[in-house]
Amino acid sequence: xxxxxxxxxxxLACDAVDFDIRRGEVHALLGExxxxxSTLMKILYGLYSxxxxxxxxxxxxxxxxxxxxxxxxxxxxxxxxxxxxxxxxVTENVALGLPSSRGPLLDLDRVAxxxxxxxETYRLDVNPDALxxxxxxxxxxxxxxxxxxxxxxALLILDEPTAVLTPQEVDDLFHILRRMTQDGxxxxxxSHKLHEVLNISDRITVLREGKLMGTVPAQGMSRADxxxxxxxxxxxxERNRSPVAQGSARLVLENxxxxxxxxxxxxxxxxxxIHAGEILGVAGVSGNGQRELAEVIAGLRAVTSGWVEMDGxxxxxxxxxxxxxxxxxxxxxxxxxxxxxxxFSVSENLILQDHTRPPYSKGIFLDFAHIAxxxxxxxRNFRVKTPGIETPTKSLSxxxxxxxxxxxxxxxxxxxxVAAQPTRGVDIGAMEYIHxxxxxxxxxxxxxLLISEDLDEVLALSDRIAVMYEGRVMDIVKREETSAEELxxxxxxxxxxx
Amino acid sequence: xxxxxxxQFTLDRITGAALxxxxxxxxxxxxxxxxxMLGVNxxxxxxxxxxGALGNVSGITQTLTKATPLLLVGLGICxxxxxxxxxxxxxxxxxxxxxxxxxxxxxxxxxxxxxxxxLTMLAGTLAGLVWGGxxxxxxxxxxxxxxxxxxxxxxxxxxxxxxxxxxxxLDPAQIAAGTNIPQSAALPEAVWLTRLVPRTLxxxxxxxxxxxxxxxxxxLWRTTIGYRIRAVGLNAAASRYAGIPVSRYVVLxxxxxxxxxxxxxxxxxxxxxxxMIEGMSGGYGFSGIVAALFGKxxxxxxxxxxxxxxxxxxxxxxxxxxxxVPSSLVVALQGLIVLFxxxxxxxxxxxxxxxxxxxx
Ligand SMILES: Nc1ncnc2c1ncn2[C@@H]1O[C@H](COP(=O)(O)OP(=O)(O)OP(=O)(O)O)[C@@H](O)[C@H]1O
Ligand SMILES: [Mg+2]
Numbered sequence: 128x129x130x131x132x133x134x135x136x137x138x139l140a141c142d143a144v145d146f147d148i149r150r151g152e153v154h155a156l157l158g159e160x161x162x163x164x165s166t167l168m169k170i171l172y173g174l175y176s177x178x179x180x181x182x183x184x185x186x187x188x189x190x191x192x193x194x195x196x197x198x199x200x201x202x203x204x205x206x207x208x209x210x211x212x213x214x215x216x217v218t219e220n221v222a223l224g225l226p227s228s229r230g231p232l233l234d235l236d237r238v239a240x241x242x243x244x245x246x247e248t249y250r251l252d253v254n255p256d257a258l259x260x261x262x263x264x265x266x267x268x269x270x271x272x273x274x275x276x277x278x279x280x281a282l283l284i285l286d287e288p289t290a291v292l293t294p295q296e297v298d299d300l301f302h303i304l305r306r307m308t309q310d311g312x313x314x315x316x317x318s319h320k321l322h323e324v325l326n327i328s329d330r331i332t333v334l335r336e337g338k339l340m341g342t343v344p345a346q347g348m349s350r351a352d353x354x355x356x357x358x359x360x361x362x363x364x365e366r367n368r369s370p371v372a373q374g375s376a377r378l379v380l381e382n383x384x385x386x387x388x389x390x391x392x393x394x395x396x397x398x399x400x401i402h403a404g405e406i407l408g409v410a411g412v413s414g415n416g417q418r419e420l421a422e423v424i425a426g427l428r429a430v431t432s433g434w435v436e437m438d439g440x441x442x443x444x445x446x447x448x449x450x451x452x453x454x455x456x457x458x459x460x461x462x463x464x465x466x467x468x469x470x471f472s473v474s475e476n477l478i479l480q481d482h483t484r485p486p487y488s489k490g491i492f493l494d495f496a497h498i499a500x501x502x503x504x505x506x507r508n509f510r511v512k513t514p515g516i517e518t519p520t521k522s523l524s525x526x527x528x529x530x531x532x533x534x535x536x537x538x539x540x541x542x543x544x545v546a547a548q549p550t551r552g553v554d555i556g557a558m559e560y561i562h563x564x565x566x567x568x569x570x571x572x573x574x575x576l577l578i579s580e581d582l583d584e585v586l587a588l589s590d591r592i593a594v595m596y597e598g599r600v601m602d603i604v605k606r607e608e609t610s611a612e613e614l615x616x617x618x619x620x621x622x623x624x625x
Numbered sequence: 626x627x628x629x630x631x632x633q634f635t636l637d638r639i640t641g642a643a644l645x646x647x648x649x650x651x652x653x654x655x656x657x658x659x660x661x662m663l664g665v666n667x668x669x670x671x672x673x674x675x676x677g678a679l680g681n682v683s684g685i686t687q688t689l690t691k692a693t694p695l696l697l698v699g700l701g702i703c704x705x706x707x708x709x710x711x712x713x714x715x716x717x718x719x720x721x722x723x724x725x726x727x728x729x730x731x732x733x734x735x736x737x738x739x740x741x742x743x744l745t746m747l748a749g750t751l752a753g754l755v756w757g758g759x760x761x762x763x764x765x766x767x768x769x770x771x772x773x774x775x776x777x778x779x780x781x782x783x784x785x786x787x788x789x790x791x792x793x794x795l796d797p798a799q800i801a802a803g804t805n806i807p808q809s810a811a812l813p814e815a816v817w818l819t820r821l822v823p824r825t826l827x828x829x830x831x832x833x834x835x836x837x838x839x840x841x842x843x844x845l846w847r848t849t850i851g852y853r854i855r856a857v858g859l860n861a862a863a864s865r866y867a868g869i870p871v872s873r874y875v876v877l878x879x880x881x882x883x884x885x886x887x888x889x890x891x892x893x894x895x896x897x898x899x900x901m902i903e904g905m906s907g908g909y910g911f912s913g914i915v916a917a918l919f920g921k922x923x924x925x926x927x928x929x930x931x932x933x934x935x936x937x938x939x940x941x942x943x944x945x946x947x948x949x950v951p952s953s954l955v956v957a958l959q960g961l962i963v964l965f966x967x968x969x970x971x972x973x974x975x976x977x978x979x980x981x982x983x984x985x
Contacts, residue, residue, distance in 0.1 A: 466866065
């Protein structure tokens with residue numbers, strides 16, 4: 128790709144970017160939220176048109192106007208949100224939209240056979256007959272990979288593939304990717320996690336505000352080097368936690384049980400307390416009740432037994448709305464879906480909970496002057512990159528939508544905060560900032576429940592750490608007295624010998 | 626912002642605004658083919674249509690008279706759509722609104738006019754509110770599809786009206802004369818709406834409708850209630866997470882939608898017929914949906930949209946009489962317009978989505 132230029136209303140998303148990829152290499156694309164990574168890749172995959180520049184494939188200029196063109200040229204893309212039909216089998220999903228070798232008749236057997244073959248070669252471990260809705264996130268991602276390989280992709284674009292994976296799943300994915308490159312496939316890998324980038328890639332290209340900052344070999348680079356290239360300044364990779372005197376218990380869960388989405392009991396007798404000025408980290412492989420725990424506290428899921436207290440008040444029977452009004456804030460895990468109304472403007476989304484309160488409304492009338500002022504302030508303080516506060520939220524970059532939600536929740540100065548995967552998908556600069564804000568909140572006396580799959584994050588921020596396994600709290604340990612090893616064992620449901 | 630981008634932007638705006646007009650033109654072209662097949666000269670036919678609707682005072686007032694209930698219903702439809710629900714029950718809500726308003730006005734005819742007139746409107750509005758609220762409640766509580774339930778409730782409303790107009794509400798004069806035409810007694814003159822142009826049916830309900838359109842705009846975009854209606858309509862999950870009581874707003878959207886349809890019924894009997902008669906709903910419950918879509922589901926857009934659609938109804942009627950085309954062609958023409966409007970809207974959305982392909 129040579130001199131690629133792409134503009135959106137109010138932003139220059141790609142500013143004369145050069146990018147090249149060699150056969151059999153993993154080329155990582157790094158950059159802050161809104162740097163233009165996804166945009167550049169969508170141009171390559173024919174989802175966006177570009178205004179200037181050329182794309183060359185094996186030295187020949189090519190024109191890629193639609194994804195169909197891209198697929199024909201052997202380019203595949205795995206989106207962060209998968210494009211699979213839940214109610215169909217893996218085979219049917221792969222065959223979808225492809226001509227059958229038997230004319231109007233389906234040739235699913237042949238497709239299934241080929242899937243088995245691909246699955247074997249790259250150890251993808253995908254069962255062609257499985258129904259997609261029964262698959263876990265990691266498996267679905269592998270189905271997407273198969274889909275691309277089946278269509279003959281020689282160059283595969285992976286846009287933040289690891290954001291939704293557990294550390295174990297990331298390892299598996301990396302094994303698969305290595306096997307693919309050995310076979311001559313080329314891969315473009317986007318991630319905000321620098322250790323992953325250093326681990327898997329051969330070369331790294333850094334974008335900043337749509338401009339190319341440079342392409343470097345991964346060998347010999349450190350995380351700090353990359354961070355500096357991305358952000359343009361030194362980024363603190365360590366967190367400073369000052370000791371905070373802890374107050375009374377602000378959030379108390381007593382013997383709480385609840386059903387999960389599937390109707391099975393997903394929380395089994397959970398008891399915990401979080402004090403003012405304390406961050407309680409929740410570690411655990413996702414799907415062990417963390418989501419249900421957060422929803423019970425938020426008032427979005429009914430308990431089958433036990434009770435929840437906030438600031439000494441029994442809130443077990445309170446609706447979500449009442450809890451939000453009394454100083455509770457929630458950063459949900461599925462933020463893109465549950466955290467914003469994508470069609471709303473940035474400022475409309477910033478008042479999603481508080482629009483009925485002064486100064487954002489008087490009586491039933493919204494007060495636009497105050498809303499605008501508040502929005503400007505948040506956008507500025509939290510460095511949300513957006514052309515303006517009236518911009519539709521859906522046209523922000525992924526990480527900036529995340530920041531917007533964080534800005535909203537933290538600015539509410541909550542007494543109790545539940546943060547689920549708060550830094551998933553945000554760049555390291557933003558991660559530093561968010562961590563700092565969480566620690567600041569802690570100092571002002573907020574009781575925080577931090578749910579994260581990133582053990583480093585949990586260890587860096589928490590005062591105490593609860594490990595969940597199969598809906599139970601295995602143990603709650605002090606951060607100073609534990610280690611990643613001990614947590615790992617607990618997460619697997621094993622009590623370490625002391 | 627680069628120059629060519631700005632042109633792209635305004636271009637989008639213009640095509641966006643011009644599209645409904647283009648859609649009507651497209652429908653007329655296809656309609657012309659149908660007319661040709663019937664051996665009618667489309668130019669004479671369309672000239673008759675245009676003249677009939679807008680050629681003279683009588684045409685214009687008729688157009689505006691029809692536009693009034695279309696606008697009121699259209700406003701209700703806008704609210705429902707914005708709240709993420711679909712109200713196909715306009716017909717039933719109009720009927721019950723009209724029945725209740727008539728019954729109230731006749732029953733309390735001795736009350737002073739300044740009190741009776743607003744209360745009569747209120748009676749119709751409340752009937753619609755309840756009739757729209759029920760399917761909303763069924764959806765919120767039990768997940769009953771509101772499209773099905775509103776259609777069924779149209780039938781119930783129709784039968785209730787049939788029963789009332791043949792029984793308890795039947796005009797005593799009809800009984801005395803032994804003709805038994807199913808209609809109610811005349812409403813007290815106190816609740817008749819002022820005729821704006823003498824010797825026509827055009828009445829002050831039109832002014833009320835326009836004022837309400839502005840009010841609905843304010844409701845939806847300037848108040849916390851409207852904010853919540855729109856939030857729930859666009860993303861129920863996020864609304865729930867933010868603590869908005871989603872089911873309450875589903876009921877509210879449907880109930881408000883029904884209220885506007887009920888009011889349309891009341892205004893129709895108070896302004897045009899001056900009594901409850903069979904067939905007074907005139908399909909407005911459905912054409913109002915089209916008018917709302919035509920106005921891009923925006924309350925202010927619904928004003929010109931219902932005027933255009935009203936003119937089409939009147940003009941088609943005139944065309945039918947002057948060039949002898951079957952009345953079913955008029956219905957076909959309306960159907961074509963719906964099709965073109967909806968299709969063009971989908972086209973625009975698809976195109977802009979392709980341009981700004983969904984963010985991850
Ligand atoms: N469809 C669109 N309409 C308007 N602006 C857009 C659109 N897509 C992207 N942008 C803007 O272009 C810029 C680059 O966005 P892009 O999605 O490429 O960022 P990114 O590097 O992928 O960031 P992230 O790490 O947050 O995913 C952002 O400022 C974004 O707001
Ligand atoms: Mg991106």
